[in-house]
Amino acid sequence: MPIIPNYTEVTGAAHLLQKYQAERWGAEVGLRLDQMTLKVAGYDIYQQLFKDTKRFTNVTYSIGGHYHLSPLWHLTTNLGAAFRAPHVHELYSEGNQHGSAIYIRGNRDLKSERGYKWITSVEHSGERLHVRADGYLQWIDGYIFDAPTHTMHTTLSGEYPFFTYQQRDAFFRGFDIDASYRFPQDIEYGVKSFMVWANERGTGQLFPYIPSFHLGQHLSWSPKLGGGFSGKVTLNHLFVARQTRFDSAIDIADAPPAYGVWGAEVELSKTLKNGQSLRLLLTGDNLLNAEYKEYTNRARYYTHEAGRDIRASLLWKF
Numbered sequence: 001m002p003i004i005p006n007y008t009e010v011t012g013a014a015h016l017l018q019k020y021q022a023e024r025w026g027a028e029v030g031l032r033l034d035q036m037t038l039k040v041a042g043y044d045i046y047q048q049l050f051k052d053t054k055r056f057t058n059v060t061y062s063i064g065g066h067y068h069l070s071p072l073w074h075l076t077t078n079l080g081a082a083f084r085a086p087h088v089h090e091l092y093s094e095g096n097q098h099g100s101a102i103y104i105r106g107n108r109d110l111k112s113e114r115g116y117k118w119i120t121s122v123e124h125s126g127e128r129l130h131v132r133a134d135g136y137l138q139w140i141d142g143y144i145f146d147a148p149t150h151t152m153h154t155t156l157s158g159e160y161p162f163f164t165y166q167q168r169d170a171f172f173r174g175f176d177i178d179a180s181y182r183f184p185q186d187i188e189y190g191v192k193s194f195m196v197w198a199n200e201r202g203t204g205q206l207f208p209y210i211p212s213f214h215l216g217q218h219l220s221w222s223p224k225l226g227g228g229f230s231g232k233v234t235l236n237h238l239f240v241a242r243q244t245r246f247d248s249a250i251d252i253a254d255a256p257p258a259y260g261v262w263g264a265e266v267e268l269s270k271t272l273k274n275g276q277s278l279r280l281l282l283t284g285d286n287l288l289n290a291e292y293k294e295y296t297n298r299a300r301y302y303t304h305e306a307g308r309d310i311r312a313s314l315l316w317k318f
Helices: 088-092
Strands: 006-021 025-043 049-068 073-084 094-097 102-105 113-125 129-155 158-183 187-200 214-221 224-226 229-240 259-271 277-285 309-317
Touching: 006 088, 025 088, 102 129
Parallel strands: 102 158
Antiparallel strands: 006 025, 025 049, 049 073, 073 113, 094 102, 113 129, 129 158, 158 187, 187 214, 214 229, 224 229, 229 259, 259 277, 277 309
């Protein structure tokens, strides 16, 4: 039996957008109407035919603006409402989820998620230094997520953890940072980081499977080779902290420890005639063959992430 039934999905939308631009600042207002019609037909676990039709209609809006603090600094802020209709997988799933080794059951009573998000960004764009920092607050009515029931479901292929889709009012907040600096001698250092907090409104209960703190760094060198050749060598590292913001009473396994993985890439390009080019890439991930698990990957219940991976590729643009 397929994990989801046969279905047809028809969507339509109309939107209005108004912008105003002055010398140092600008503003925009948007309004959008969306409708989705979902028709399904399939068989349940008792081999009984069922059919269903659902319609979701939502109105969303956004209002935002930007201001040039100086020639190098730029401030942007936006407040908007959005929605997300439940996917057919969240509504009608019944079976083993591919690649995760869990048994998942949909929830036909799910309604549309409705979110309200305020995001503010500060960006610096200089000749050598580029920095962008984003901070956001998001309130979601009816946040859809799947969670374990702490029971096992038996099938012909064995027993699997039983998951169901649920809906709660949520409060998300977080930040993203992306920065890079170009040194002389064509050397660049960059860093990217993000953090997310997520709680159920009212009770403060933590949601499962929210990413932990991530910090990625890279150091690259782009030498001038001449003769139509260009090259780039990059060394990168990713650190992921242990997720401590989760409810052990909900999850079926403790969060894995923090980890760090190293990677590298060597690129050589050659410009050809008539706008053509050749590009040779040698890429290595998890170079030290670290043994680790990613909290948001359900496969962590059974196995570790992939080990050392080295790939070579040749790209011809013509």
